[in-house]
Amino acid sequence: KSKSVYSRTMITRKKTRQIKVGNVPVGGDAPIAVQSMTNTDTRDVAATVAQIERLSEAGCEIIRVAVLDLEAAAAITRIREQITIPLIADIHFDARLAIASMEHGAQGIRINPGNLGGPDKLARVVAAAKQHRVPIRVGVNSGSVEKDILQKFGHPTPEALVESALRNVQLLEALDFDQIKISLKSSDALNTLEAYRLLSSQCDYPLHLGVTEAGGLIAGTVKSSVALGILLYEGIGDTFRISLTRDPVEEIRVGYELLRSLHIRERGPELISCPTCGRCQVNLFSLAEQVERHIQNIETPLKIAVMGCVVNGPGEAKEADIGVAGGHGVGIIFKKGQLYKKVAEDKLLAVFLAEIDAMIEEARQN
Numbered sequence: 397k398s399k400s401v402y403s404r405t406m407i408t409r410k411k412t413r414q415i416k417v418g419n420v421p422v423g424g425d426a427p428i429a430v431q432s433m434t435n436t437d438t439r440d441v442a443a444t445v446a447q448i449e450r451l452s453e454a455g456c457e458i459i460r461v462a463v464l465d466l467e468a469a470a471a472i473t474r475i476r477e478q479i480t481i482p483l484i485a486d487i488h489f490d491a492r493l494a495i496a497s498m499e500h501g502a503q504g505i506r507i508n509p510g511n512l513g514g515p516d517k518l519a520r521v522v523a524a525a526k527q528h529r530v531p532i533r534v535g536v537n538s539g540s541v542e543k544d545i546l547q548k549f550g551h552p553t554p555e556a557l558v559e560s561a562l563r564n565v566q567l568l569e570a571l572d573f574d575q576i577k578i579s580l581k582s583s584d585a586l587n588t589l590e591a592y593r594l595l596s597s598q599c600d601y602p603l604h605l606g607v608t609e610a611g612g613l614i615a616g617t618v619k620s621s622v623a624l625g626i627l628l629y630e631g632i633g634d635t636f637r638i639s640l641t642r643d644p645v646e647e648i649r650v651g652y653e654l655l656r657s658l659h660i661r662e663r664g665p666e667l668i669s670c671p672t673c674g675r676c677q678v679n680l681f682s683l684a685e686q687v688e689r690h691i692q693n694i695e696t697p698l699k700i701a702v703m704g705c706v707v708n709g710p711g712e713a714k715e716a717d718i719g720v721a722g723g724h725g726v727g728i729i730f731k732k733g734q735l736y737k738k739v740a741e742d743k744l745l746a747v748f749l750a751e752i753d754a755m756i757e758e759a760r761q762n
């Protein structure tokens with residue numbers, strides 16, 4: 397299981413109130429939860445469950461599904477029967493869908509309280525949330541900022557996003573509801589950063605971080621890592637999603653790499669590999685890729701190095717538990733920077749993977 401390595405960092409986490417999404421605590425001193433959202437048609441139960449299973453294997457801890465109609469809301473019952481992580485229903489504009497989602501077992505809903513069609517409808521949604529003990533995520537983004545707030549600020553500035561979020565939160569508080577989590581997303585990394593900083597200084601509800609419409613694998617990873625990385629380093633954020641125009645499983649992988657880089661949480665082996673240079677005499681890209689694929693869903697922490705040459709490889713990777721360095725027709729397997737075994741290149745991958753498996757098994761026993 398994931399282990400917290402907070403003590404290794406200088407991060408002082410902002411203390412927020414804790415809520416529970418299903419059995420996952422969010423906020424307070426709970427681990428920062430990694431989320432994603434399915435991109436299947438929620439009414440297609442088999443496809444949605446299959447995707448959630450893949451996400452969950454990769455470490456996704458809370459999943460959100462879009463609920464576009466009553467059939468999708470009803471599908472939640474059958475989806476929940478087949479998954480183990482908590483499910484949040486994402487709803488826009490329609491109070492009926494929010495209520496139906498909770499009746500069918502959604503463990504959280506994401507709404508904009510101000511756009512559900514008026515105070516009566518919001519009151520019915522909040523009553524259902526109380527009855528089913530379901531927290532509400534107030535999800536504000538650049539496109540959802542109310543007209544009068546937009547007029548006041550001219551653009552969906554960080555201040556505008558925060559004012560919109562707090563106005564929506566007050567609608568819930570007025571109904572005596574406090575099981576709240578807030579997100580305010582912009583597609584601009586620095587706007588997102590400023591908005592969350594401001595919001596965090598003004599309330600102690602748990603925050604869900606994200607940059608919306610962040611982009612593809614490279615652009616989305618960089619944009620999200622800049623905004624979320626800085627926020628998490630400042631101790632802000634209780635749960636997050638890396639949005640990518642990609643298979644959502646990639647979002648989870650990037651999410652854990654982000655947490656690992658900040659020494660906040662560690663999940664699974666860490667792969668370090670050299671960029672290669674003129675000294676490299678093996679097909680290192682292919683070797684690194686195959687090792688990466690092999691360890692994808694393993695939860696045990698282990699530091700693995702894949703290096704291009706024996707000149708610098710073992711030395712550069714001496715912190716690694718196990719590593720391989722390419723040579724001329726051979727590979728050198730090393731452990732903690734010390735030579736362990738020389739293997740012919742054609743057998744290298746198989747032997748190295750077997751050694752990794754053995755070390756993981758050993759780590760599991762301990």
Ligand code: SF4
Nearest residue numbers: 670673676704705709
């Ligand atoms: Fe170059 Fe060797 Fe360093 Fe890789 S480990 S970058 S091949 S010197």
